[in-house]
Amino acid sequence: MRILVALDQDTRSAHTLSQVTRLLVNTWANVTLLGIVPRTSGDGGVSPDFVATMHQYHQAVLEGFDAGDRPYAPADEDYEIAEIRPGVFEKMGRAAGGIKELTVRIRVGDPTQAILEEAQDCGSDLIVLHGDMDSRQKIATKADCSVLIVKEQRDTGRILCFLDDDLLSQKSLEMITQMAVLFNAEIEIAGLTDKQPQEGTIESKLDWLMRYFNRKGIQPWVQLVALSSLEEFILKEDHWSLVTMWIGETSIFKRLFSVNKVAKLLQSRKSSVLLLR
Amino acid sequence: MSLKILILDDETIVGERLKASLEKDGHYLEAYTNPHEAIESLNQEVPDIVVTDIRMDDIDGIKILELVREKNPRTKVIMITGYATLEVARESLTKGAFDFIAKPFKIKEIKGAIEKAAQALATEDGG
Numbered sequence: 001m002r003i004l005v006a007l008d009q010d011t012r013s014a015h016t017l018s019q020v021t022r023l024l025v026n027t028w029a030n031v032t033l034l035g036i037v038p039r040t041s042g043d044g045g046v047s048p049d050f051v052a053t054m055h056q057y058h059q060a061v062l063e064g065f066d067a068g069d070r071p072y073a074p075a076d077e078d079y080e081i082a083e084i085r086p087g088v089f090e091k092m093g094r095a096a097g098g099i100k101e102l103t104v105r106i107r108v109g110d111p112t113q114a115i116l117e118e119a120q121d122c123g124s125d126l127i128v129l130h131g132d133m134d135s136r137q138k139i140a141t142k143a144d145c146s147v148l149i150v151k152e153q154r155d156t157g158r159i160l161c162f163l164d165d166d167l168l169s170q171k172s173l174e175m176i177t178q179m180a181v182l183f184n185a186e187i188e189i190a191g192l193t194d195k196q197p198q199e200g201t202i203e204s205k206l207d208w209l210m211r212y213f214n215r216k217g218i219q220p221w222v223q224l225v226a227l228s229s230l231e232e233f234i235l236k237e238d239h240w241s242l243v244t245m246w247i248g249e250t251s252i253f254k255r256l257f258s259v260n261k262v263a264k265l266l267q268s269r270k271s272s273v274l275l276l277r
Numbered sequence: 278m279s280l281k282i283l284i285l286d287d288e289t290i291v292g293e294r295l296k297a298s299l300e301k302d303g304h305y306l307e308a309y310t311n312p313h314e315a316i317e318s319l320n321q322e323v324p325d326i327v328v329t330d331i332r333m334d335d336i337d338g339i340k341i342l343e344l345v346r347e348k349n350p351r352t353k354v355i356m357i358t359g360y361a362t363l364e365v366a367r368e369s370l371t372k373g374a375f376d377f378i379a380k381p382f383k384i385k386e387i388k389g390a391i392e393k394a395a396q397a398l399a400t401e402d403g404g
Contacts, residue, residue, distance in 0.1 A: 027379035171381035
């Protein structure tokens with residue numbers, strides 16, 4: 001697994017990083033910590049203060065591991081920031097070792113473009129960002145991979161998966177399973193029904209998904225939710241560590257996200273949100 | 278360098294994806310979804326590299342790792358898992374796995390690990 005974590009100097013970035021570190025401790029994923037510096041009228045460089053913050057983030061990830069279990073090279077105090085391409089900077093240290101990659105980069109420019117370009121560059125399977133990052137909605141709709149929007153840390157032991165008519169990719173199912181392990185959580189699946197003819201499709205999909213998870217030793221809870229009562233459902237229930245939804249080309253949520261409805265609804269909730277592809 | 282690689286994952290799609298991609302690179306691949314069949318093959322000939330899922334129905338990948346290490350310590354074993362935990366990663370590496378990869382992954386990531394394993398084999402062989 002390869003994870004891209006988008007970070008800024010907001011305090012919520014530090015919280016996001018602590019959540020991601022839990023995932024890294026489990027998965028030993030290759031990871032890129034990406035600092036985002038919006039382009040201003042300056043010279044396009046990066047302030048020493050921001051570089052120091054990224055170094056702190058780097059150290060914070062490493063400190064999340066016991067030294068003997070750490071799959072990444074140590075953070076070198078004697079590091080340099082090199083501009084590897086115009087507007088793209090990388091932290092270079094001399095410390096060697098580590099069986100997995102931990103890359104620290106800074107991109108100057110439009111945050112949405114910076115995150116999407118880095119995700120393409122590093123081939124990420126998951127983009128992680130905090131719930132108040134301005135670009136979250138554009139990233140959610142434009143990214144090629146899954147996107148995790150981190151809110152509060154909530155170990156409620158429950159993950160909700162909204163199931164609609166979208167394609168269920170193998171990688172999206174694997175991502176849910178890893179999250180269930182991470183949160184030590186049970187899975188609830190809410191099959192969304194739009195109009196009468198679709199119900200049969202959703203029910204057969206629910207059945208398939210149940211069998212998939214059962215084969216994995218997971219016994220999910222299943223329910224049907226009418227699209228017309230989705231808002232009520234989201235507002236009434238807020239007891240999940242994580243809410244997930246598929247957001248591919250045929251997703252109901254992709255349509256709704258474009259008109260900002262679900263985004264606004266979920267913004268008011270405490271659960272983190274995982275958008276699956 | 279052409280290598281003999283055995284892939285074991287109870288999800289058919291994993292072996293299919295890897296087989297198609299790695300055979301293009303000139304490697305010889307055997308893909309299994311049934312651990313018993315994979316063990317039968319390992320009992321006859323131990324390949325250069327084994328890529329195995331960790332959690333399967335009745336035999337887990339750690340047992341496969343132990344078997345391979347016992348039969349031929351030279352063979353590099355890459356562990357893949359959909360249920361990643363620190364304990365599993367630690368156990369895999371302690372028991373001699375070459376790498377530990379959590380799902381989901383791109384083919385590129387497995388190919389990267391296989392290339393590293395191939396380099397390690399070449400170095401050990403004095404190449």
